[in-house]
Amino acid sequence: MSAADELILEVESLVAGGASSELTDANPILAAVEIFDPVAGTWTPTGSMSVPRYFHCATTLYDGSVLVTGGIPYAATLGPVIDAHSLATAERWDPTTGQWHAAAPMPFGRSRHQALGWQSTVVVLGGADEQSLESAFTHTMYFDPATDTWTALAPMSSGRFNFAAVALTTGQLLVASGNGQLEGLVTDSEVLTEVV
Structure with a gap:
């Protein structure tokens, strides 16, 4: 699978959604979620997400739950497009029940973004609208799981998608x-100082 988000849960990995490199009717985008135990070498199904997702992000929260944000729910090559935009929805996986529950949606849809666990929140950065990869978002925000709310942060100076992001020990990202715009390459880097 490519573009399935994988998270390390202690010694196990959670793999949520994604698709094969050959999107066909026989190989659709997935909502399925599995946990891999590297000690036993086994895969165990857990609750599926409410919608299939590809080019989404999954982030482990402080309580062991997982927040999945954005992505796309369809393959553009497969028949009529029902939702021509990236998803704004978010879902939260409960490790005690193995089930997904709706979280507050983001202000607008995005895919190919980054999401980082930061203190007790999740910071979501950049991305694009899958309908037209001609735009790259500068928008950043954070999700507070305690209040189930999104709050805007200062934007990045360059819009970008399919990029790298990392939390620094200095309290910055x-x-x-x-x-970037019109799918051109963004070759710069920036340090974001206004973080939760």
């Missing part, structure tokens, strides 16, 4: 490279 570093974003680098990626694709």
Whole structure:
């Protein structure tokens, strides 16, 4: 699978959604979720997401739950497009029940973004609208799981998608490279200082 988000849960990995590199009717985008135990070498199904997702992000929260944000629910090559935009929805996986529950939606849809666990929140950065990869978002925000709310942060100076992001020990976030407007390459990096 490519573009399935994988998270490390202690020694196990959660793999949520994604698709094969060959999107066909026989190989659709998935809502399925599985946990891999590297000690036993086994895969165990857990609750599926409410919608299939591809080019989404999954982030482990402080309580062991997982927040999935954005992505696309369809393959553009498969028949009529029902939702021509990236998803604004978010879902939260409960490790005690193995089930997904709706979280507050983001202000607008995005895919190919980054989402980082930060203190007790999730910071979501950049991305694009899958209908037209001609735009790259500068928008950043954070999700507070305690209140189920999204709050805007200062935007990045360059819009980008398919980029790298990492939390620094200085309390800042570093974003680098990626694709920008009209799918051109973004070769700069920036340090975001206004973080929760």
